[in-house]
Amino acid sequence: MSQTNGLNRRAFLRNAGLTALAGAAAGSHAPVFAATDTAPAQASNGSFDFDTVYNRFGTDSTKFDQQIRVYGKDSVQVGMGIADIDFKAAPSITSAINERVKHENWGxxxxxxxxxxxxxxxxxxxxxxxxxxxxxxxxxxxxxxxxxxxxxxxxxxxxxxxxxxxxxxxxxxxxxxxxxxxxxxxxxxxxxxxxxxxxxxxxxxxxxxxxxxxxxxxxxxxxxxxxxxxxxxxxxxxxxxxxxxxxxxxxxxxxxxxxxxxxxxxxxxxxxxxxxxxxxxxxxxxxxxxxxxxxxxxxxxxxxxxxxxxxxxxxxxxxxxxxxxxxxxxGEEWLRQANDYVSGTHDMVVNYIADKIPLLKVHRAEGTYLTWLDVTGVADRIGSKKLADDYNRTKPANMPSLTPEQMVERFFVKTAKVHLNQGASYGKGGENHMRMNIGTSRKLVELALNNMAQACKNPTSTSLNLLF
Ligand SMILES: Cc1ncc(COP(=O)(O)O)c(C=O)c1O
Structure with a gap:
């Protein structure tokens, strides 16, 4: 592994637990990260590759690294929270930046x-x-x-x-x-x-x-x-x-x-x-x-x-x-292909959840790379409201209160190593919902869904300490 662009890749893989990525939370999965891939995105026969997972751990990303910082080493395999995408940038962007960086003055x-x-x-x-x-x-x-x-x-x-x-x-x-x-x-x-x-x-x-x-x-x-x-x-x-x-x-x-x-x-x-x-x-x-x-x-x-x-x-x-x-x-051709790819991923997510995760409900989004999940089934099974009430009653005075949705967020981190954004922060109607960002490789989406399906088989709060 190489030290590239100032990022110590060995350290971040270790920190993120990716050296042993395969499904610690939910049985065995093949490793999905191309750990040392630093080549710019290139179209092969006119097609861009959105499928190869582009590892963002160790790059100070909110989606991945911030969650590791909050929840701890090895806690998250798939960051699906904040609204950005995990794809390599369109080649026109990377080459324009590379060209400008050659001039080493920033006046x-x-x-x-x-x-x-x-x-x-x-x-x-x-x-x-x-x-x-x-x-x-x-x-x-x-x-x-x-x-x-x-x-x-x-x-x-x-x-x-x-x-x-x-x-x-x-x-x-x-x-x-x-x-x-x-x-x-x-x-x-x-x-x-x-x-x-x-x-x-x-x-x-x-x-x-x-x-x-x-x-x-x-x-x-x-x-x-x-x-x-x-x-x-x-x-x-x-x-x-x-x-x-x-x-x-x-x-x-x-x-x-x-x-x-x-x-x-x-x-x-x-x-x-x-x-x-x-x-x-x-x-x-x-x-x-x-x-x-x-x-x-x-x-x-x-x-x-x-x-x-x-x-x-x-x-x-x-x-x-x-x-x-x-x-x-x-960048338009790159965007057209990326958009087609994400549209297909939306179908994949909706079908997967309908087939394999009966505790979740999802509707097919018309746009964005966001999926809005109804997690009422999970919230009921883990007693998220009671968990939040109990915590808020006994928490130290200087600690912020937690919502039931934050308990569901923690449930998915703890049991599936997947980080989703909790719905309560989206205002009225966000209760019992989570937002899942699917702007990433389908391999990573599949890993997340497999982990979540496993976690949702028999969710219960009894053996769970959701306080990280
Ligand atoms: C609807 C919407 N508006 C604005 C923003 C943030 O915009 P900016 O980063 O340009 O301030 C986001 C980011 O997720 C968004 O989803």
Whole structure:
């Protein structure tokens, strides 16, 4: 094994327990990691390889290493929590970064050149892929969707006022609300005939004199819904009627399953509805560039843009710009294949769970690389509520309380060595749910499912100490 890019691979394999990977939790599995693979992604006969597991242990990743840090050595074999992908980056990204790194100076970048260049590339990307025409003057680059959303919240929602969310929804929105000192007004989605739907009546009822913004998530994290033009138009009209500004977070838009469609909010046929919105996007989910801190937002309404800009400042960085530019100018074929691969993985997961894990329920996501699992069966069998209550009653005063969902999260770490995100953090409707990130090799997904199936055979809390 070699020491590569400053990462001591022997140490991380040892620390992560990968040298003896095979199924400590659940019988025997063949090792799945290509431990020393450092070659950039290359298409062979035009096809990219998403199947060979790309080991992220020992790279200071949130998805893998943070869980080892929290739960201990050897605790996690498959990280399926935070929303990033495990694939090697598209080759255009790696070669652009390698090229720039050859110049060993990191002084200030000429943003007078790069802002218009990057903006034009993003405008072209949106036009080419989604038929949306965006005026480059109406697009602002940002360090991430979060900073831009926070700026918009500060611009339109006074402290203490309410922000509409359709829940369960991306847990990070709650931290944006904390940052802007606003409060969530949660309108739960309905689950009808195996599909999540907006509850328009409930949504409208929740609007009051101090509701000024709504954070739309399209495609939706965590349910994977791709909202239809009708859904978007109807919710947009309600917002327009009540002077609630739509903040459309469309960061997951490039992951859409076969037969499904992403409809940009800005493409709706009602100009007044579109003018009442800002859209927030990035290539970070699409290409696995979260650490490169580059995103953008736009609006057809100059006043909304100007007000948001008052609270927004972006300090973009050289490698972030280089990576994102390479992604949107030359990454499309990689993304197309990655998207097909993940779409197939969604089918695999749904079929596997239906066949082999009767304690779990799952619906087929329409987009994203996220799977929203109903774990009520497991929660009941391990008595997650009682476990959490007992813990919270006796815990040291300086320790945070735990939710029943955190007990289920711990159950899967302890018995299956799989880390999933616990549902309670996604707001109302997140109870008894877990979010599973399948943006990885199917071999790893299969390992996780096998481990989980084994753990779910006869789950019980009696012999379990879920306090790590
Ligand atoms: C819906 C949604 N919005 C925003 C973000 C984070 O965006 P950024 O990293 O650009 O701040 C995420 C990350 O998971 C997300 O799922």
């Amino acid at each position: 200030y970048l000429d943003m007078g050149k790069w802002t218009p260049r990057m903006t034009e590339a993003v405008v072209a990307w949106n036009k080419r892929r989604y038929g949306v025409t965006i005026d480059p003057n109406s697009m602002i680059l940002s360090n991430g969707v979060h900073p831009a959303l926070i700026a918009a919240l500060k611009a339109f929602s006074p402290k203490g006022s309410k922000v509409l969310l359709q829940t369960p929804t991306y847990n990070g929105f709650y931290s944006d609300l904390r940052e802007s000192e606003t409060k969530a007004e949660e309108s739960p989605l309905k689950f009808v005939n195996g599909k999540f739907q907006m509850d328009f009546d409930d949504f409208e009822r929740r609007i009051s004199y101090d509701t000024h913004t709504f954070i739309l998530c399209n495609p939706q994290n965590p349910t994977g819904n791709c909202w239809s033009a009708d859904d978007l138009l109807r919710i947009g009209e309600i917002c327009l009627k009540h002077r609630v500004i739509v903040l459309a977070d469309e960061i997951h838009c490039d992951w859409v399953s076969k037969g499904q469609k992403y409809t940009p909010f800005a493409s709706l046929p009602n100009k007044a509805v579109v003018d009442n919105s800002l859209t927030f996007k990035a290539a970070s989910k699409s290409f696995g560039l979260a650490a490169h801190k580059t995103a953008w937002y736009y609006s057809t309404n100059p006043e909304l843009l100007a007000r948001t800009r008052q609270y927004h400042r972006a300090d973009l960085n050289t490698l972030g710009i280089v990576a994102n530019y390479a992604a949107v100018t030359d």
